[in-house]
Amino acid sequence: MLNTMLVKSFLVFSLSTLLVACSSGDAVSTSELASQGLYSADISDDATTSLVGSIQHGGSLWSVQNNERRFNWNHAKAEFTPLISVDIDPSGSYAITGGARTLVLWNTVTGQSEGFWNTPGDIKSLMANDNGDFALVGMDDQTARYFDVKNGGIKQTLRTGAIVRAVALDKTGDMAVTGDDNYNVTLWDIKTGEQRQKWQLSNRIASVALSLDGKYVFAAAQLGTAKIWSTSTGEVVSEISTGGLTSRNITYGKAKFSTDNRYLLVGGINSSVKLLSVLTGDTLKSWTLNKKDKLRPTGSSVLAVAFGTGDKYYAIGSNGLLNTLD
Numbered sequence: 338m339l340n341t342m343l344v345k346s347f348l349v350f351s352l353s354t355l356l357v358a359c360s361s362g363d364a365v366s367t368s369e370l371a372s373q374g375l376y377s378a379d380i381s382d383d384a385t386t387s388l389v390g391s392i393q394h395g396g397s398l399w400s401v402q403n404n405e406r407r408f409n410w411n412h413a414k415a416e417f418t419p420l421i422s423v424d425i426d427p428s429g430s431y432a433i434t435g436g437a438r439t440l441v442l443w444n445t446v447t448g449q450s451e452g453f454w455n456t457p458g459d460i461k462s463l464m465a466n467d468n469g470d471f472a473l474v475g476m477d478d479q480t481a482r483y484f485d486v487k488n489g490g491i492k493q494t495l496r497t498g499a500i501v502r503a504v505a506l507d508k509t510g511d512m513a514v515t516g517d518d519n520y521n522v523t524l525w526d527i528k529t530g531e532q533r534q535k536w537q538l539s540n541r542i543a544s545v546a547l548s549l550d551g552k553y554v555f556a557a558a559q560l561g562t563a564k565i566w567s568t569s570t571g572e573v574v575s576e577i578s579t580g581g582l583t584s585r586n587i588t589y590g591k592a593k594f595s596t597d598n599r600y601l602l603v604g605g606i607n608s609s610v611k612l613l614s615v616l617t618g619d620t621l622k623s624w625t626l627n628k629k630d631k632l633r634p635t636g637s638s639v640l641a642v643a644f645g646t647g648d649k650y651y652a653i654g655s656n657g658l659l660n661t662l663d
Contacts, residue, residue, distance in 0.1 A: 364627045364652075364660035368404040370397070371657030378653040379432075380643035381425040382549075382596075386445065387641070387651075387659060388432050390420025396434050398445060401651065401659065408448035412439045422463045424472070427508050427549065431469025433486065435460040442469060442486040452486045461502045466510030473513050473527075475501030481515045483527055493530050497523065503544050507551035512568065514554050516542025522556040524568055534571045538562045546592040546601070553615060555601055557589035565601065565615055575618030577603070593642050602650060604639025610652045610662060624662045626654040 370378075371391035378389045380401070387399045395417035396410035412418040412434070422435040425445070432443045437459055442452035458478030465472045471492065475481045481501045483493035495515060503516035512533070513525040518541040524534040534554075539561035546555040553574065557563035563577035580586040591604040594615070601613045612622040626637055637654035645651055650662040 364624060364662055366661045367627045367658040368661075369657055370399055370653065370659055374637075374657050375640055375653070375655050377420050377423045378640035379423050379425050380641045380651050380653065381429045382427050382643070383429055384643045384645040384649075384651055386425060386429060387653060388423045388425055388434075389653065389657070390418075390423050390434065391657065392419075393417065396420050396423065398432065398443075398448070399659075404659070408443075408445075410434055410441070410443055410448075410450075412436050412441055412453070421460050424464045426465040426469040427467045428469070431465060433463055433465045433469065433472045435463045435474065440472065440474060440484060440486065442472075452489070454484060454486065454489065456482070456484075461500060462504045464504050464506050466506050467508045471510050473504045473506050473510075475504040475515060477501075479517075481513065481525075483510075483513070493527055495523075495525050495530060497521065499541075503542050503556070505545045505547040505554075507547050508549040509551075512547065512551045514545045514547045514556070516545040516556055518542075520558065522554065522566075524554060534566070534568065536564070536566060536571075538564070543588050543606075544590050544592055546594060548594040548598050549596060550598070552598060553594060555592050555594070555603075557592070557603070559588045560586045561588075563589055563603075565618065575614070575616060577601075577613060577618045578620070591639050591642050593644070595644050600644075602642045602644060604642045604652055606638040608636035608639065608654065610639055610642060610650070610660075612650065622662075624650075624652075624660075626652060626656075626660050627658055629656050629658065 373393045376390040398408045425432045440454045458476030462475040481495040497517040499517035499519035505514040522536045538558035540558035543559045565574045587605045589603045608626040610624045637656035641653040643651045652660045
């Protein structure tokens with residue numbers, strides 16, 4: 338009898354430990370940023386501002402705290418630009434918006450455009466460095482180009498041999514990561530244009546992320562594998578579960594490292610958001626984005642994720658909702 342009681346106690350304790358280690362749920366609250374859905378979105382590193390490219394009304398910059406629209410941004414007067422990719426720089430002072438073949442730098446304080454450039458290929462992804470001096474743009478011409486968006490000109494051209502669908506920069510813009518349709522994830526030295534590391538996943542690359550200090554790289558393949566690597570050694574730090582044998586593989590379309598490199602926040606095309614341990618790859622928390630209509634089964638892809646203060650997190654879905662998570 339005593340042994341039976343001990344076994345039961347151990348099982349209860351083990352189950353409780355698992356529940357504490359990995360909690361899940363729905364978004365705590367939502368705010369509408371677009372009525373008909375989004376092409377693209379980003380949330381500033383301090384989680385105070387969001388930027389969206391809506392399907393019907395072009396671009397707009399929002400205050401996260403009070404859900405207030407601050408500016409409307411489009412690339413031509415009297416037109417709503419389909420914005421393929423958008424990004425707010427790490428300082429939060431500038432934003433970059435990318436149309437089919439146009440790139441615009443915006444001042445987030447004044448709302449004014451400070452640079453307008455044409456690109457040699459169709460834009461697939463983009464990211465700005467700190468203070469918005471430069472932007473790395475992945476294109477369908479099999480290159481990622483490093484634009485001087487304040488003064489004009491291309492500072493560096495990174496040739497991949499395949500369409501570049503995902504790009505990332507460290508905070509200073511010294512290192513870059515590209516993910517292409519040849520399944521390759523490449524770490525680059527921006528100043529020299531040389532490859533530092535190169536890895537391969539199981540399918541064309543859906544997303545990449547680089548920690549602000551440049552120590553870690555994350556990449557995920559479409560309906561395939563996802564990993565975190567050390568930029569210094571090139572070794573795998575952790576492998577991220579994408580479903581594997583238990584279910585159909587999840588595609589993680591967005592990811593962001595925490596400032597202390599302990600956590601990674603990822604968003605899937607299946608409305609899921611997960612908080613992961615960088616060193617182990619374990620899921621610590623998970624959520625499902627809210628739907629606009631609870632009676633309809635249609636979900637939304639995660640277009641942007643961000644760390645808030647304390648245990649608060651944010652995610653924007655393609656249905657136009659900003660989700661607050663905890």
